[in-house]
Amino acid sequence: GAVVSQHPSRVICKSGTSVKIECRSLDFQATTMFWYRQFPKKSLMLMATSNEGSKATYEQGVEKDKFLINHASLTLSTLTVTSAHPEDSSFYICSARRQGNTGELFFGEGSRLTVL
Amino acid sequence: DAKTTQPTSMDCAEGRAANLPCNHSTISGNEYVYWYRQIHSQGPQYIIHGLKNNETNEMASLIITEDRKSSTLILPHATLRDTAVYYCIVRGSTSGTYKYIFGTGTRLKVLA
Numbered sequence: 746g747a748v749v750s751q752h753p754s755r756v757i758c759k760s761g762t763s764v765k766i767e768c769r770s771l772d773f774q775a776t777t778m779f780w781y782r783q784f785p786k787k788s789l790m791l792m793a794t795s796n797e798g799s800k801a802t803y804e805q806g807v808e809k810d811k812f813l814i815n816h817a818s819l820t821l822s823t824l825t826v827t828s829a830h831p832e833d834s835s836f837y838i839c840s841a842r843r844q845g846n847t848g849e850l851f852f853g854e855g856s857r858l859t860v861l
Numbered sequence: 862d863a864k865t866t867q868p869t870s871m872d873c874a875e876g877r878a879a880n881l882p883c884n885h886s887t888i889s890g891n892e893y894v895y896w897y898r899q900i901h902s903q904g905p906q907y908i909i910h911g912l913k914n915n916e917t918n919e920m921a922s923l924i925i926t927e928d929r930k931s932s933t934l935i936l937p938h939a940t941l942r943d944t945a946v947y948y949c950i951v952r953g954s955t956s957g958t959y960k961y962i963f964g965t966g967t968r969l970k971v972l973a
Binding site: 749777 | 895903906907948965
């Protein structure tokens with residue numbers, strides 16, 4: 746199956762710093778990537794839809810300036826958590842949709858962010 | 862909001878079939894039903910999807926009712942490694958962009 750790679754898998758940072766998470770589709774081109782956030786024992790919450798070459802579309806309640814998303818190429822999208830605070834600690838998961846009418850969604854392994 | 866409802870949890874004996882139901886009564890004619898599962902602290906894994914017809918692959922079978930208001934994922938011979946949270950998703954479209962909204966999922970526990 747298709748592979749989506751996410752890096753880093755774990756990151757610990759100090760409050761006030763910024764953290765960048767990368768999401769790459771390794772063997773297919775993805776015009777659309779999605780970023781999710783997941784709290785312990787909860788479901789995935791869609792944060793934003795990332796379209797290659799254009800601005801990301803954010804879900805209601807998600808701060809654009811807080812969670813910067815860049816989709817510079819057909820195989821790479823990045824999520825930057827700016828000025829991170831402890832409440833930003835979470836499991837962040839990216840996904841990429843394979844092109845095509847029924848393009849199924851493939852997920853990265855997730856990045857666990859801990860803000861001290 | 863998610864367009865699906867699923868039971869919170871289910872148990873299944875190892876080696877038996879696991880039947881996971883999903884209600885999607887507001888599904889539109891061009892919306893697909895997708896199933897994913899998530900094993901603890903990993904990214905979700907694609908299982909299967911369908912539109913109208915029943916589907917089968919190496920992992921599972923998907924049975925969609927004729928009115929498309931509900932579906933059932935069948936794992937024919939559940940193993941301990943199938944213990945996971947299973948999500949049923951109706952893929953909607955907003956302004957041409959497909960969105961995958963996760964509901965609460967079903968926590969399947971396969972028992973030895």
